[in-house]
Amino acid sequence: MLAVVGSVVALLAALFLTSDGLGQWSAGVLVNIGASVLLVVPVYLLNQRLDRRIERVRVETTSSVQELTERVETFEQEVERRIDDVAASVSSRLQEESRQDVAAFDALVETPTRESFHEAMRRANELGLISPRRGPRVCVSEEWRIFVQVDYDPDPDIGRDFEHIMFTVEDFDGAPIELILWSADLDAAEVLFRVGRAVQAATAAAKLDVKGFLGGLRDLLTVANSHPSRRPILQLCPPQWAITPERLVSYGDHRAYGVRIYNLENDNYLATMIGEKPWVDRDSFDEARMAGSALRRRLQVPEF
Structure with a gap:
């Protein structure tokens, strides 16, 4: 403000210094000084204002960038945490399913019921341990080379009079001797009794080793579950x-x-x-x- 006032005073003073040569020269000098100051001061003030504005924008930008960086870091941490949670959940569920698979196969021997048998065969079918084309078989008489094959159908035809599980007593070459359907009205003891009677009919009154048959089926599924190349077994x-x-x-x-x-x-x-x-x-x-x-x-x- 002092520079502007001084330049205006210099211009006004120049008006009174035009009577002789020296006065004209002094008037010219004052005019130049006053005009220069009047031109420089606005530019200076404009630059100062621009500098302040640039500084304010820089501070705001820095703050915004820092805030955005913090948000991105927070988001990345949240995403990583969620991924870790999902991975932990999936791993835990897979481990639990594997444990239940083993427990279901063991239940064939420990608690042989219609429900436990269905659960073991259902899990074996889902894992691809058995084939829908031909189920696995267990030797029940080494002397007579007699086997019991177990077939599991996860989706039987509507209207057909059979259940998901069927036992086939067969010879060494796989030729069927007798079929036993496990219908809903039969418990494990009754259906295994019928399997035993079929084995007796195919041999010289050989008795069915129920525990050996169920244990052999459990071992068979366990081996199939141990490596992909051993399935369907x-x-x-x-x-x-x-x-x-x-x-x-x-x-x-x-x-x-x-x-x-x-x-x-x-x-x-x-x-x-x-x-x-x-x-x-x-x-x-x-x-x-x-x-x-x-x-x-x-x-x-x-x-x-």
């Missing part, structure tokens, strides 16, 4: 080999080692793939080889 040949529709697969202390079903009659191939392996249980493999070949003919597995 058709039969166990303890203590080392399992039969699936496509291959024989080892189980137990060794890693899963498979032999294609269509190679079971190739002696040269088996001599190379099996004969040179000291860990192979020959009795278990020979039993699996014979049973696998029989089931292959029953299932009509093609060669590739």
Whole structure:
């Protein structure tokens, strides 16, 4: 403000200094000084205002950026926390389902009821441990080579007079001898009694080892649940080999080692793939080889 007032005074003074040469020169100097000040001061004031405005915008921008950064960090932390919560929930549920799978298979022996049998077969079907085309079978008479096959249908046809579970007493080659349907009016004791009578009819009065049959079914499902290559399982040949529709697969202390079903009659191939392996249980493999070949003919597995 003082500079503006001074420049105005200089311009007014110039009006009175025009009488002689020196006065004209002094008037010109005052005019130039006054005009310069009047031009510079507004520009200076404008620059000052712009600087203050820029500073204010910078402060506001810095504050906004910091606030936005904090929001982003908070959001990322929230997302990460939610992901961790979801992962923990999924892991916990999967572990619980696995525990219930094992408990359901054990219940076949510990608490054999119609409900526990259905639950075990339902879980086995959902996990792909058994095949809807042909269920697994358990040897109930080694002397007579008699088996009991268990079929599970998760979605029976409406109007058909059968339940989800059916037992088939069959010979070594898989030919059916007698079928026992597990209808809703039968409990476990009654249906297993009928299975035992069918086994007696197929043998020389051999008794059905109920505990051995249920334990064998439990072991079969447990082995199938131990590795994807052992499913869907058709039969166990303890203590080392399992039969699936496509291959024989080892189980137990060794890693899963498979032999294609269509190679079971190739002696040269088996001599190379099996004969040179000291860990192979020959009795278990020979039993699996014979049973696998029989089931292959029953299932009509093609060669590739």
